[in-house]
Amino acid sequence: MHTAMTPALAEGAVLLNQPNSGLSLADEAALLDAGLPPINGDFTGKDLLVAGQLSAADLEIFFGETDLMDHVESDQGKVRLLGNRVVLNEFFEPSTRTDYSSRFAAIALGADVVVFNADGSTSLKKGETDLDTVVTMDQYIGGELGGLHVIRHPDRRFVYEAADAVEHPVINAGNGAGEHVTQGMLDVVTIRRRLGEFAGKTVVFYGDMLKGRTSHSTAELLAKLGVDKMFFVAPNAFQMPEEVLAKLDRLGAAYEMTDDIEGVIADADVLYRMRLQLERFSEEERRAMPRMGMVSPELLEHAKETLVMLHPFPEDSRIPDFHPAVRKDPRFAVWEQTRQGKIARMALFALTLGRPLSGLSDLQRERILSA
Numbered sequence: 001m002h003t004a005m006t007p008a009l010a011e012g013a014v015l016l017n018q019p020n021s022g023l024s025l026a027d028e029a030a031l032l033d034a035g036l037p038p039i040n041g042d043f044t045g046k047d048l049l050v051a052g053q054l055s056a057a058d059l060e061i062f063f064g065e066t067d068l069m070d071h072v073e074s075d076q077g078k079v080r081l082l083g084n085r086v087v088l089n090e091f092f093e094p095s096t097r098t099d100y101s102s103r104f105a106a107i108a109l110g111a112d113v114v115v116f117n118a119d120g121s122t123s124l125k126k127g128e129t130d131l132d133t134v135v136t137m138d139q140y141i142g143g144e145l146g147g148l149h150v151i152r153h154p155d156r157r158f159v160y161e162a163a164d165a166v167e168h169p170v171i172n173a174g175n176g177a178g179e180h181v182t183q184g185m186l187d188v189v190t191i192r193r194r195l196g197e198f199a200g201k202t203v204v205f206y207g208d209m210l211k212g213r214t215s216h217s218t219a220e221l222l223a224k225l226g227v228d229k230m231f232f233v234a235p236n237a238f239q240m241p242e243e244v245l246a247k248l249d250r251l252g253a254a255y256e257m258t259d260d261i262e263g264v265i266a267d268a269d270v271l272y273r274m275r276l277q278l279e280r281f282s283e284e285e286r287r288a289m290p291r292m293g294m295v296s297p298e299l300l301e302h303a304k305e306t307l308v309m310l311h312p313f314p315e316d317s318r319i320p321d322f323h324p325a326v327r328k329d330p331r332f333a334v335w336e337q338t339r340q341g342k343i344a345r346m347a348l349f350a351l352t353l354g355r356p357l358s359g360l361s362d363l364q365r366e367r368i369l370s371a
Contacts, residue, residue: 029178029243032160043351045145047163049172051181051220052247059188059225061358065347066189066340068357072369073108073343080371082111085353086147088137090116091173092130093152097313098173098183101341102150108346111147111353114140131161138166145354169352177211177241183312184217186344188225190337191270194308198225202267206233207274207292207321209240214312215274216244223253230255231264234292238276261293266302271295273311273321296323300331307331313338 033050039058046053054062072079087106091099099115106113116137118124124133134149141147148169151159156178163170174180188198195201203222209215209232219230219240230248232240232255239257248255258264265271273295293299295309311334315321326332350356357365 024242026243026246030246032157043348043356044354045169046352047170048181048348048352049159049163049170049175050179051184051217051224054181054185054221054224056224056226059185059221062185062344062347062351063189063192065351065356065358066343069343069346069350072346072357076369078108078110079368080110081350081355081357081368082106082109082353085109085111085145085355086114086141087111087150087349088114088116088141088147089150089173090134090137091152092118092158093154093174095152095173097338097341098150098152098180101338102173102345104342105345105349108342109349111349130158131165134162135165138168141168148349148352171348171352174213177213179217180213180312181217182345182348183214183341184221185348186337186340187214187218187272187310187312188221189344190310190333190340191222191308193336193340194333195269195306198222198227201227201269202229202231203227203270203272204231204233204261204264204268205240205272205274206261206295208238208276209234209244209274210238212274212312215240215272218272219244219253219255220247220251223248223251228254229267231267232257233259233261233264235259238292261299262302265299266304268303268307270308270310271303273309275311275314275316275321276319291319294320294323295326297325297329300326300329303331305331308333310334310337 033052036049036053037046038055039046039053041057041061087102089099089102103113103115116122122133124130130153134151138149146168148171149162149166150171150173151162152173153159154176156176159170159172159175172179172181191198205215205219222230230253309332311321313334360368
């Protein structure tokens, strides 16, 4: 059952709402995360807002569920696992993959889907707050585990406020430049399927890590899963933010920051490219931005034959991240990664709403899969 804001989170909210609080981003992130419950082996009914809530053991549970959901996707396509449940997509920022993979995941499990987009057709046009809108939607879900919210919002604090205000679970689908925990989960699923294990592997992140929230979640999950080393490749202006590095340090992760992609590509088992988050910078900042090169066939001549290339997409066609020829390289795994978005969210929805395939008896599972 959804619980009220803990004292630690309440105190943090008070501090964060004060003007000129003087908090660093690392301190702000710590305060926001302080009151969130760890998953601790049971996803049922819990909000999932940040990668810090997940342990390696939780991820193994999640991997087991994704394996089952992959069979559903490949065989039946749809099952009536979440009949009479509702998945409510509330997107206050544009989205293709996260929004639509969440819709398709819910449909594949037999849940009803309700979609809200801040497009001017609701009472937001009349001055209603975003939070009141989400709380209104929550009144219509019904039942303790009758459904869940999938929320994307440009303000990194909003998902925390929403999770405290509603009765049903909230899944963070991207909070400003903060985190994108479900993207991180589908990223590690894709790496696991391609490479089989995380131990001894080197992951190179290349691109805008300052505003690129996907890297914040994915790097933390990889640290928990025991990758050997991570390289963060970007000019200083786009490097991994302080609060993420602080989390990695607490986990004992091995990482190195550099601006030299040519110097690290030969070591990479995974190359995780990210676009410039132009929408999160001012016009003045955009004019002053250094440019990063495309992933080119020439660069890949120095890479492993087993390299896995990922990208959370979209790729900005105005500033391409991949040379067109690279998209035809068998090491380009982005479309597989995209497909895993649906499967990973099927697994997470089933776990959160207390109906995972992994929790059913063989007979129950057979009945559902054959229905």
